[in-house]
Amino acid sequence: MRVGYLGPAATFTHLAVSSCFQNGAEHVAYRTIPECIDAAVAGEVDFAFVPLENALEGSVNLTIDYLIHEQPLPIVGEMTLPIHQHLLVHPSRENAWKELDKIYSHSHAIAQCHKFLHRQFPSVPYEYANSTGAAAKFVSDHPELNIGVIANDMAASTYELKIVKRDIQDYRDNHTRFVILSPDENISFEVNSKLSSRPKTTLMVMLPQDESGALHRVLSAFSWRNLNLSKIESRPTKTGLGHYFFIIDIEKAFDEVLIPGAMQELEALGCKVKLLGAYQSYQL
Amino acid sequence: MRVGYLGPAATFTHLAVSSCFQNGAEHVAYRTIPECIDAAVAGEVDFAFVPLENALEGSVNLTIDYLIHEQPLPIVGEMTLPIHQHLLVHPSRENAWKELDKIYSHSHAIAQCHKFLHRQFPSVPYEYANSTGAAAKFVSDHPELNIGVIANDMAASTYELKIVKRDIQDYRDNHTRFVILSPDENISFEVNSKLSSRPKTTLMVMLPQDESGALHRVLSAFSWRNLNLSKIESRPTKTGLGHYFFIIDIEKAFDEVLIPGAMQELEALGCKVKLLGAYQSYQL
Structure with a gap:
């Protein structure tokens, strides 16, 4: 079984895929939501696993609009995941994290930590990345830059970054809904028995x-x-x-x-x- | 009269401010929507002029959420503007625009031109900027980089960039609604007599x-x-x-x-x- 997801590795979507499916499923990363959905339509993967709605930021409009206007794939399942955002830095900068030059992450992750950033880093500029995973990879690849990234535990372990502040999201009850799409609306699949x-x-x-x-x-x-x-x-x-x-x-x-x-x-x-x-x- | 807007210069918000108010109003750029709204609350400006909804991409959630959860400023006016997106490059690269290394703009502008980009630049990566104006300024400041930017006419003239392809948005009927906010709900102001x-x-x-x-x-x-x-x-x-x-x-x-x-x-x-x-x- 092959599951396409919004990549790169260690995005929240990847975390949701890993929590949802039984071991044995192959995870295939795609760069954008449309590419992931297109891959399921083309049969490259059995499922497309993409975000639909966050409790704080609202709907992921790109997913809804692409399903309605471009590729009408049936929804065959949904997964809700609690979202914990952490501040990560390159391990070589673990002791200097309070003097960052810039903070890098997906726009939703930055919005979810707005109050924390406003309080802790009032004058530090932020920049938007295409995903939390991509931002973490960038920070891992650039130890010469003094930047922090907002991302999850999986990103910290995948890209060998150091978590310097845990659970920095402004609201506790932060969840994201992901939809599981497949061209075969009657497809059956096994999920983690703890769900x-x-x-x-x-x-x-x-x-x-x-x-x-x-x-x-x-x-x-x-x-x-x-x-x-x-x-x-x-x-x-x-x-x-x-x-x-x-x-x-x-x-x-x-x-x-x-x-x-x-x-x-x-x-x-x-x-x-x-x-x-x-x-x-x-x-x- | 001082009007704060979502900057930098030559964003679509700036274009809307210029189209709405009579000459004589002073325009003050702010880096983010919250900063612009906060400035009106603090009395630094008489009005905050920020985007609320786009016909293609839907609501600007940050504006709605900030008004509801953080700073409840009254809406004292609204302006609707047609949106024309163009592809701009540094003038030194006018003849080489078909071989761009990257396309840079606000995520909404990139989404609005998704089909054009998919057809004309299928394998060119894009990157998100904080605004179309900021993206145009970056391209203007970096002639050594072979990147294109999606922005408006005002950005082309302000940052001296060359429009190489006009009206690249996927749908013709593309408009954005902007709201005019003020702490004084009874404030009176004169608008362009052609509106x-x-x-x-x-x-x-x-x-x-x-x-x-x-x-x-x-x-x-x-x-x-x-x-x-x-x-x-x-x-x-x-x-x-x-x-x-x-x-x-x-x-x-x-x-x-x-x-x-x-x-x-x-x-x-x-x-x-x-x-x-x-x-x-x-x-x-």
Whole structure:
């Protein structure tokens, strides 16, 4: 079994892949989310494993938009992982970490540690990397530079960096949701036996036109069936400001009556409706 | 009159400030959105001018989150600007632009030109800068590097770069909304007389708890009053995955009956409701 993920090695996505799948799965790193999804479409890997939403920073828009506009792969699973951010430096600079010239990481990681950075390093500039893993690799490759990186434990061990300050994220309850995508919506796979799971269904709904109360009517279709929505997210359709589609998560397995009934009614009212996935949500 | 904006010079925010205000306003660049908002709170500038939403990439989460969680400044105006992205190089490299080593820009600008880059530069790596203006300045300062930058006309003239390919954004209807913030919600200011305007009201609503149908009931309060919502956006409350607040835009001036009535009812139902601004939305 081959699992493509948003690389390089030791990103949070890599950590999630390692926590989710049983030993024996081969992990293949991709440079970007679209490349990872494309690889699953092309059959290079059986699954694409990419981030979807962070508890602090919100949705990973690139994943949602690529699935909706470019490559409509079904969601076959979801994994939720707690996020612990640490400050790492090159081992040769372990004792000088309070006088860094620059801090390097993914923009989300920097945002998640905003208060810590503001307090501890008020005048140190930061720079965005494509991922926490890429930032850690850069710091490891450049011992001559006096820079720190925000990344996870796996990055510290993979790139032989020193953790000088643990758990620097501003909020404790920081989690990220990752989705597992596959061209085969009925594919079966074994996960780590320590994970708990619950069923979920995700739909995309596009309203017929900009009319007062259209979203209200859409939500009515779920509300009167007692279908609890755990999330509703609006994203632009890319046809101009003010035009949106909605991603709706239902805390329920896809059944034969209630969810299909809601979908049919919404279509009859002129909405475009699509099942993005009916799957298990895993967590440690 | 002093207007703080997300700098450096020649960002799209700077272009929007220049298009919005009458001559005579002093423009003050800030390095980040929080610093710009903080400057308005501290009275260093009369207004903070920052991006809120792009038609392709969606909301600028940092602006929304900083207003909700850190500095609750009222919205006193809004400006919508069409976005044209161009490929710029150092003038000494004008004839060699098809063999770039790297492309540098803000992550949103790179995302907006994804198809162009995929087609024209399939194997050229890109790197994220803090802004399109900062990326243009870097390319201008480093003629020895063979890199291209995605930025606007103002960046080309400010940093003396050469536009080698115009309008490379993937979608034509690309606009960005900017908000004008001020500690004085009744502040008056003159805008460019060529701008058209319409009234808008923006609210924040936090649901009482995770209960089935809560959002449906919130939308009912607007729907039965025929208050047309042009946008509803969910953002995480930062207290854990699955907890959201909602930003709601109403296409109507704040009145004395309908909107206050809806707000009072929502509060009586246990929601937290806040008026973020009642203002004019300007466009060219």
